[in-house]
Amino acid sequence: MTTEPSPSPNNSHVVVLVEAGPADARTGAPVAVRLAGGGTRAFDQLGHGDWLAGVAGPPRIVAGFGFAAGGWTGGAIPQTAMVVFSPAERDTLAALARHYWDEAPVRVWTADDGATPALAIDGTVATAPIGPGGLTLTIAGMAAALSRPLVTARFAGTGGLEGDADATGGDKRRSWGRVFNVEARLLRKASNRYEVGDPAFPLQAIPAVRDKGREGALAAIGWQGSTEATLAALEAAEVPRGGAVVAPSIAQLRWWTQPAGPLTVDVLGEIGAGYVETVATIADRIVAAAAGGMAVQDLASADRLRPGAAGIHVTAGETAAQALDRLLLGASLLWIADAAGSVTLLPWAISGALAAEAWAPGAPASPAWTSAGMAPRAWAPAARPERLRSRAVERVATFPPVRSRRVGYRRNHRPHSPAEIAADILAGDVRFPDGATAEQLQPAEAGAQVTRAIAAEVSTIAFALGEDGQVADGQLPRTVRFTATAASANVSREASWSVETTGGIEAKIDNAAESWARGVVTITAVTGPGTITARALVDGVFLAQAISVTTKGALADKSQAGTGDIAAGAVTGTELFSAGDVPVTRTETVLIETPAFRVGDGEYGRGIAQVSFFQDCSTEKDAGWRVRVYVDTGAGFGAPVWDQPQGFRTANGGDTFWAYPTNLPIPIEATGPVRVRVTAQAVAFAGGDAKAGATARYTRVLVFRGAR
């Protein structure tokens, strides 16, 4: 709602002075324009004699807050003032019409006739339409400074504090007070360095860092005298295993490895002139950050309105006014910015509540008008409701009654999807009707066994290849049954199955509803050795079991190609190496290292080393074994030829015991002597670990010489 302004003869004893700086339409340079009105003398105020007469009356203010059925809606309507300039000469208006008025700085003074003018408004022009009534300047007050984005700085991607090139353009976020679960963003991949805010504004602390919701151990780097030195110390620091090193003074941290999920932090926000964490003090910092010189009026009193610990996290795009709304409306406070650059905080409350919450009136800012007839008071809180006489009233809206109000706290700035939360935390979240959590129902004693498993009827299948390298007739298709059990009962029909293969194998699995053949793998094609892994979802837990496929060809070594005869002295047959039990720990441990052997000779020097052992392990939560196989063909053991960093893994979220055979077919091509080394290493995941006593048993390397 706006009101059409018009000259106000009642106020002719009030002098209004308007000094504006619209831009010259051609050059863009500011042009000084001075407008005046009211009073009875010539205008010579403020040391200028070029005032143009025609200001119709004092500025009129429109200000308000949004309100709807659900409560206050934010979007506090910025305070605006309208000044109308209606000169007697049409040419004067024409001269003003040549300027570009938008965003022009404008100041308005008012005074009783003959008195010293007092600054009433210091703002910018929002709109400047010209109509029959003259030029109407709509002036956005000091609140205009609050309507600009609060966060404008961005990471340059130039290295150091500014991060890798990939980090270019990331906004430098700001946090005040207690802020929870803010996503850390990658700055430098090589050292797993992350930022949580603008490095120019030191944070009080980073008290928690989480990967997939799980907190890690923390070490902190203090201020080293400069941002560069602090950064260098952060980069040089040793990161605790499973945790982070934080440097709150530059709002950065390093995680010990590449995080598995969203990396989030809790923050105690900017220190500035001293760390603050109450609603009013944070509002004061936001106001000051948006516009130098602005402040919350009577901060100590305002602070007593809402003394609880609070916080806010601001990202790019949010204006200071929006941030203030978000901070204050949730605490049922409103804010008003006045011409003098001070912001007043008031409670949303009717009556008694107001009296109880009111504070002693602060000294009002210099009154805008001194005339008793005009006398708009300064924004000083009133101790008790003022009694008013209504001249007219209309009903505008009715709002439904509210029977309950939920107020959120501890705002989560990075809501996680279930997949982004570590399994054990999710398990703690599953609640049964009696209130027990899934985690509480899991076996608690050490070495407790899980009751779900998949078993395969065979661990290895061998196929004979013909001379042409194809599987000889009559061997395909071949079926292998996998069986899923839960608490010793066969649940294969209830499980959901899938199959994966490696190497030269094609296979499918029966997952048809109500089929008794569920879990049966049918091998349809084999062109070389590999593995078949059946997976089943049993009671919400993914299980897997793998078997090996080997191919045994016609003996490769032939002295006379094409005759089919095996030459005397050819390298053929099998050779077995075995080792005893070996404890498996968190360091890589050799299970077996064979002496040198030959797999073939001449141009057909190839064979298969069938590595097998038995995993006997109990774990605390998620853990696994990383198994590596190395082959030395004469140049020493180099990188492993078979390595699964995730290893053989249990991932059911609770304590697990497993004991199952492992078979790995390792093709080897070498004409000279070779050696095979097999290692195992316990691997921890997400807080789990293998318990003492993990042992690899019955380790064997069976060499099929001349096989392919």
Added chain:
Amino acid sequence: MAAVDASLAEWLKAAALYAPATDAGVAAAWGVRAIETEIVSPFAERADAEAEAARQLAFLSGPLVLDRHVVDGQRRDLLGRTVAIDGDDLDYPAGVLAFVIRVEELDGNLTALDVLRRLA
């Protein structure tokens, strides 16, 4: 094995934790015509959120109406205040308390006030 806070996952998935306040009188009188609303506060602790919920419900439980009054004077200073209004129309006996959410200064040294007042 470290104890895991059972509500941690719940919070990680949500926008915030919530503290509710309910007005039994309004619920009984208005039933389903009464609404439930929520807002996320900047507070960190449950106790502060509970106090805030009670405070907000006291303001909002209502039912509230928005009335527009015209009063004497240029009264921008009334924005955000409670006022006591006397009037001849729309059931304004002496000193009805109302909260000013919008001011608009008018010609003739008058001000239009948008106020929230309780209907009952």
